[in-house]
Every structure is written in C-alpha cells, then in structure tokens.
Amino acid sequence: MKEDKIKVIQQYLSDKELYSAAIDGDAGSGTMKATESFLESQDDELNDGWKRWEQDRKLVACIQLICKLQEIETGVIDGRWGQQTDYAYESYLYWLKNNEMPPLFRDKEEAVEETTRDVAAEPAKRTSSPTIIGSAPQWPAAGESALRRYYGQPGSNLTYLRVPYAHSLAWDTSTKVSRIKCHEKVHDSLDRVLNRVLDHYGEEKIKELHLDLFGGCFNKRKMRGGSRWSLHSWAIALDYDPSHNQLRWGRDKAAFARPEYEQWWKLWEEEGWSSLGRKKNYDWMHIQATK
Ligand SMILES: [Zn+2]
Structure with a gap:
C-alpha cells in the first residue's frame, strides 16, 4: 500500500x-x-x-x-x-x-426534495431587469461566530429562490431544478447574480458552459468534531458542475478556471461572493456568501 x-x-x-x-x-x-x-x-x-x-x-x-x-x-x-x-x-x-462531504456524495433524494418540489413549473419569467445596486452586499467573514451573528442558526431563515434559467442536478441531469432552497439574506443577491448570468451568457451558452449543472446549496451537516458546520448548512454556498471542478483540481484542470468563466466569476464577485477556487485554487465548484 x-x-x-x-x-x-x-x-x-x-x-x-x-x-x-x-x-x-x-x-x-x-x-x-x-x-x-x-x-x-x-x-x-x-x-x-x-x-x-x-x-x-x-x-x-x-x-x-x-x-x-x-x-x-x-x-x-x-x-x-x-x-x-x-x-x-x-x-x-x-x-x-x-469538513464536509463532496457534493456527489450527498443523498440524492434529499437534494431532489429540497430543490425540485415543483419540477413541472417553468423557470420564473423575468418581469423587469434586476435591480442595479450601488455597492456589493457586505457579507460576514467565514468564521462560525460571524456566520451565526449574521445568518442565525444553521438551517434557519431559509426560503426558495425561483431560478431565472433552468438548472439540472449535476449528478442526474434529467432532474430539473426550478428553485433553490437558500438563506433569506442571500436570496436577492443570488437572484441578481443569476439574472446577470442569463443576460450575459444566454441560455444556450449557459448550457454549453455547464453553468446550469447544480451541485447543491442547502445541506445541513456538522463538520468534524461536532462543533462546526459546513457553509452549506446555512444555505449560503452553492456548488456548480462538480465533476469538471473537482475538489483537488487546480487551475490547470478545473473548468471554471478557464478564461470563458472570467465574467461568471465577476458577476459573483460584484455581489461580494467568494470563490475558493479564485482565492485558494481548490474547490472551484464552490461559491459562498462570505467575505
Ligand atoms: Zn460547496
């Protein structure tokens, strides 16, 4: 061995x-x-x-x-x-x-239950352009006490976001995701980001770039030692296209590190979201609403 x-x-x-x-x-x-x-x-x-x-x-x-x-x-x-x-x-x-399980490990039934209770529904029709805001939301730092102060208990204050373009479960693309369970405080910002993604890339390009392959958001799970929680526990982190952005892949391999995704990252970063890929060069699938 x-x-x-x-x-x-x-x-x-x-x-x-x-x-x-x-x-x-x-x-x-x-x-x-x-x-x-x-x-x-x-x-x-x-x-x-x-x-x-x-x-x-x-x-x-x-x-x-x-x-x-x-x-x-x-x-x-x-x-x-x-x-x-x-x-x-x-x-x-x-x-x-x-300190969290990879997204593909997660129980599929649970994810389906959380995201697709209204599978048949169409993605929301846009009624107006997303609000242009003056400055990015001020997200808290990623430490647990700051997260609790800002977001409350893990798994609390949750709501649904109706996604502006169709998402599919990354590990079962035949399952469509029309809404995402997320924290109330990230709802509007997430809505703005996804609308801008749609504006910038359009449905066809979104599919081509796998920006519709959803790897999960809410997943209440304790971290190691039983005292810390995964950021997904607050439903303030999202994973996209996990199979092409595997945890230990760096810039040389991860799809989301390629130039055609530069604008995708800018749209998140303009709203203050953080990428572990962009900051630490691993876990390129993951985006979180922290500083
Ligand atoms: Zn993640």
Whole structure:
C-alpha cells in the first residue's frame, strides 16, 4: 500500500489513541499492531477469516472501516481495493480537507426534495431587469461566530429562490431544478447574480458552459468534531458542475478556471461572493456568501 494511504491510517489510529509512533507512511510492526487492534474492535464488520489476511488486505480493510464509520458507503469490508473503496476513500479525503462531504456524495433524494418540489413549473419569467445596486452586499467573514451573528442558526431563515434559467442536478441531469432552497439574506443577491448570468451568457451558452449543472446549496451537516458546520448548512454556498471542478483540481484542470468563466466569476464577485477556487485554487465548484 502507498505511503499516503498508510499515513491516513496512522493519523486515524493516532487520533483514536491506538497508535503513538510517527506518521511516516511506513507500515511497520507498530502500525500493524494498531491496525489489528482496530480491526479487532470492529470484528462484527469482518468475516471470521480476517486474522489470516495478509498485511495489505488488513490495511485496506482498515481504510474501508474508517470510511464506513464516517458514514461513507463502502460496501462489504473485504480488504479488497475496488472502485467503491476508491470512491469512498476519495470522499474521506475530501471530508478530511473540507469538513464536509463532496457534493456527489450527498443523498440524492434529499437534494431532489429540497430543490425540485415543483419540477413541472417553468423557470420564473423575468418581469423587469434586476435591480442595479450601488455597492456589493457586505457579507460576514467565514468564521462560525460571524456566520451565526449574521445568518442565525444553521438551517434557519431559509426560503426558495425561483431560478431565472433552468438548472439540472449535476449528478442526474434529467432532474430539473426550478428553485433553490437558500438563506433569506442571500436570496436577492443570488437572484441578481443569476439574472446577470442569463443576460450575459444566454441560455444556450449557459448550457454549453455547464453553468446550469447544480451541485447543491442547502445541506445541513456538522463538520468534524461536532462543533462546526459546513457553509452549506446555512444555505449560503452553492456548488456548480462538480465533476469538471473537482475538489483537488487546480487551475490547470478545473473548468471554471478557464478564461470563458472570467465574467461568471465577476458577476459573483460584484455581489461580494467568494470563490475558493479564485482565492485558494481548490474547490472551484464552490461559491459562498462570505467575505
Ligand atoms: Zn460547496
């Protein structure tokens, strides 16, 4: 097994106080001993023969269990590294880095329920041009106390925005999204941004650029440690086209880093929204209403 994966295991076992030596990516006897006591503690999840498995298979089973305990779908804990384990592991890495699950991991039913209760309805007809405002809204900083002061409790003060052009769920494009559940305080600003996107690009170009591929907004989820919340918990962050803007992709790979999206970002930034892609060069799918 590769060093980076062994380090993930060592870190986990160290957090669980089963392992106290260096996080060095070397599966020596200390690491294997800790792995085995961990597997022992999860014995119910494993078939009887696991103690006779070779070292690598135990390590894979350890990763599968770590993912499973994080409520990531892993399938059978069999110590075999297949596609499902690979996807679960990627999701776990995303969670380690962001304290939230990647958008594609989210429960689809939940997202459908939240966004498309009126699937049959047409997108809102524009009655007038979006209001031109003098200055951008003053969003709070991204820290939890500032967020609570400004937005209230996670999951509170929610409303629906009827989107000015049709959106589709990114992971199931046959599901149309005609409204987005968002925080009351971002509603008008979001409406202005999307109307300007429509004005600037038009429906055809929007489709071509995947600006209609919606990856989620409201998703009330605790962050690591049980004390912090994901920004999606306040419904003040949106994800678009996640498969072409994957978390760890930088400018060289992420679609939204390309020049044809410059105006798209300007439209958000004029309203004060922040992009982790533009600021930190990762998670290009994600936009949030914070400073
Ligand atoms: Zn996001």
